[in-house]
Amino acid sequence: MIEFDCRLARPDFKLDVAFSAGQGVTALFGPSGSGKSTVIRLIAGLERPDDGRIVADDAVLADTAAGIVLPPHRRRIGLVFQDAQLFPHLSVRANLTYGRWFTPRRERAVPFDDVVQVLGIDRLLDRRPATLSGGERQRVAIGRALLASPRLLLMDEPLASLDDARKREILPFIEHLRDAFRIPIVYVSHAVDEVARLAGHVVRLEAGRVAAAGPASEILAPTSLSTASRFEAVSILTATVERYDPAFAVTILDHPAGRIILPGHLGGTAMEPTPTGLGPGSPATSQAGAMTGKPTDRTASSPPGALVRLSIRATNVTLAVGRPSNLSIRTALTGTVVHIATDDGPFALATIALRGGDRLTAYITRLAAAELGLDTGDEVHALIKAVSLDERMVPGLQIPSE
Structure with a gap:
């Protein structure tokens, strides 16, 4: 559960946003300058609200009235930016495990092998970021954020810098991690097709305020001409x-x-079998929920129905x-x-x-x-x-x- 109710004033911009959301993907949607990334930075602790309260998974991250503002490293928030921001001198394996050092050992609930399998990056572990494609780098960045065992995953336009082919590569992986790890995701985008595909709940922002919030099927299909551009109505x-x-x-x-x-x-993405030892009831599968393996390049026919x-x-x-x-x-x-x-x-x-x-x-x-x-x-x-x-x-x- 996510509860956000914050205000922030800058010389040229004022934010006054309140929303709540549950499991799955909550999309922050709206034009550039509407406040989407500012909300992400406030949740992550990269900025401090003038006034407000932020709660994630029953943990109070910020409450200005009570004098509580946790520093970023204590919030257990996974953050994925447009640019993967990997360490160029480290291998993929070392980049993946970097975030775990900030998580107490007893709270490291997301297994390394599970993340590698779900994101399909097992063959990349010994390579350096410079040798990866843009889509591969983003998958590694997502894996690094997951391995910190976050209570919440923030994705700030993670596909904006990728071409259409790489976007189509990454989207199934985001869908799969959404369903496999059951970690709430706040997803920032101005691309209506991404939001329609991924999100169950949408918060539409305009000029630092909530213009509308609710199920994606309602918010993306406005009933007013003034709600959104006609090219965004879906x-x-x-x-x-x-x-x-x-x-x-x-x-x-x-x-x-x-x-x-x-x-x-229509072909459902074929799934490689779950690795031996990760059967039902094991610690890994109890954490990952319905995880069945990683997407592959094979195509399996979707059956009638x-x-x-x-x-x-x-x-x-x-x-x-x-x-x-x-x-x-x-x-x-x-x-x-x-x-x-x-x-x-x-x-x-x-x-x-x-x-x-x-x-x-x-x-x-x-x-x-x-x-x-x-x-x-x-x-x-x-x-x-x-x-x-x-x-x-x-x-x-x-x-x-x-």
């Missing part, structure tokens, strides 16, 4: 794998509101009144308009309640809404082009030609 849908069609190289997903067509085939989490940008949704026909778009989800937000500008933001309970937002023009006579209560079909979905951000999705 809906999160859950569907199940129906089948892969090899004739057309597409995956067909089943959703209560209709079929969803994705390019490529496997759940898939999709993020769909509101700008990629077209609305049709009446059953559409003779279109190249194959995905048409049935739902009911429950809200339409407009202002004096060119856009309207429609919220659609899909069959099955998911909600989908769609940006359209006010002109289109007027000419369609669109109103709350209308049944519509939400059309989504397969090519508009970023298959790289769907866990396990593979494009055959890649």
